[in-house]
Amino acid sequence: MTAQIIDGKNFAVALREKVAEHTSYLKEKHNITPGLAVVLVGEDPASQVYVRSKGKQTIEAGMNSYEYKLSADTSETELLTLINQLNADTNVHGILVQLPLPEHLDEALVINAIDPAKDVDGFHISNAGLLATGQKAMVPCTPLGCLMMLREYCGSLSGLNAVVVGRSNIVGKPMAQLLLKESCTVTIAHSRTRNLPELVGGADIVVAAVGQPLFIKGEWIKPGATVIDVGINRIEQGDGMTRLVGDVDFETAREVAGAITPVPGGVGPMTIACLLANTVTACCRSYSLPEPQGLTV
Numbered sequence: 001m002t003a004q005i006i007d008g009k010n011f012a013v014a015l016r017e018k019v020a021e022h023t024s025y026l027k028e029k030h031n032i033t034p035g036l037a038v039v040l041v042g043e044d045p046a047s048q049v050y051v052r053s054k055g056k057q058t059i060e061a062g063m064n065s066y067e068y069k070l071s072a073d074t075s076e077t078e079l080l081t082l083i084n085q086l087n088a089d090t091n092v093h094g095i096l097v098q099l100p101l102p103e104h105l106d107e108a109l110v111i112n113a114i115d116p117a118k119d120v121d122g123f124h125i126s127n128a129g130l131l132a133t134g135q136k137a138m139v140p141c142t143p144l145g146c147l148m149m150l151r152e153y154c155g156s157l158s159g160l161n162a163v164v165v166g167r168s169n170i171v172g173k174p175m176a177q178l179l180l181k182e183s184c185t186v187t188i189a190h191s192r193t194r195n196l197p198e199l200v201g202g203a204d205i206v207v208a209a210v211g212q213p214l215f216i217k218g219e220w221i222k223p224g225a226t227v228i229d230v231g232i233n234r235i236e237q238g239d240g241m242t243r244l245v246g247d248v249d250f251e252t253a254r255e256v257a258g259a260i261t262p263v264p265g266g267v268g269p270m271t272i273a274c275l276l277a278n279t280v281t282a283c284c285r286s287y288s289l290p291e292p293q294g295l296t297v
């Protein structure tokens, strides 16, 4: 039996519809239009494509999109000045600074300069702390999207064994926090982990956020497990073209897993939809308006 494919693209369409519905409600009832500011430092072409698609979907959801493209040699002071300006701008409800930043910029310093209430990435130390202590936070978009899909596919996650491979601040750690909040038994694996295939083999839920193409093999996976592949890796094909693959060896994993997210069309589209959802959530909170259901956890 082959795995059910978890269609992140479809989930994302449904979530974006919910976002658009609430955006028109905010417009009609309160004359408010949520605004998202995206800051890109440097010329990285992949990031530029990503920023463009975010901008397009933001506008399609009825929100305002503000894009700031700064040159790669932008100074820390210049960047912090822009962030302060966006923090003070009442038309901006969400701020995203695209990572990674160029070497000469201190990522933690820059992220922590964002008003936590506008931190739609959920990367500010205050949001990370709120999430870790079970308080109302802005939840990082990628883990949020993963959890929404997991809840839909597994129902209650309580008591399930979850293995998160990767411990980054933007994916692995917040993912583990969310799964712990759902009462999973959570294991976080990383590059120093010794018995990874064995650990993965005990998991009812596997979340792969490793950054290594096709790294997790089907034979490691427990039959029937739910596999969430966060990885986005561009690899060379035989014919000189490139192809997008995840951190999971999809072809072998799909023969064993109960359900699995594909790459592309899995976690990626949900990440962007969650960014829009977080922007609406941040907007509602900023005016102390009731929050719409289903846009966050």
Ligand SMILES: NC(=O)C1=CN([C@@H]2O[C@H](COP(=O)(O)OP(=O)(O)OC[C@H]3O[C@@H](n4cnc5c(N)ncnc54)[C@H](OP(=O)(O)O)[C@@H]3O)[C@@H](O)[C@H]2O)C=CC1
Pocket: 142, 165, 166, 167, 168, 169, 170, 171, 172, 189, 190, 191, 192, 193, 196, 209, 210, 211, 212, 230, 231, 232, 233, 247, 267, 268, 271
């Ligand atoms: N779909 C989406 O929306 C998003 C996708 N991504 C993708 O997800 C992946 C992970 O991203 P991110 O968390 O930022 O990556 P990082 O590079 O920041 O973290 C990778 C993690 O994987 C661990 N790791 C690396 N090699 C191994 C190994 N051989 N065995 C076990 N663990 C290993 C690292 O361990 P250690 O800490 O010991 O170094 C680290 O904790 C990437 O492919 C990225 O492109 C990222 C964000 C959003």
Ligand SMILES: Nc1nc(=O)c2c([nH]1)NC[C@@H]1CN(c3ccc(C(=O)N[C@@H](CCC(=O)O)C(=O)O)cc3)C=[N+]21
Pocket: 050, 096, 097, 098, 099, 100, 121, 141, 142, 232, 244, 263, 264, 265, 266, 267, 268, 269, 271, 272
């Ligand atoms: N501050 C910040 N926040 C982020 O959330 C953030 C970031 N920086 N830096 C880069 C990573 C990566 N990331 C992706 C989101 C969606 C897709 C996505 O939609 N992928 C499509 C395919 C896209 C394609 O074909 O190239 C898919 O998987 O189907 C990919 C990657 C967010 N990130």
Ligand SMILES: [Mg+2]
Pocket: 168
């Ligand atoms: Mg990283």
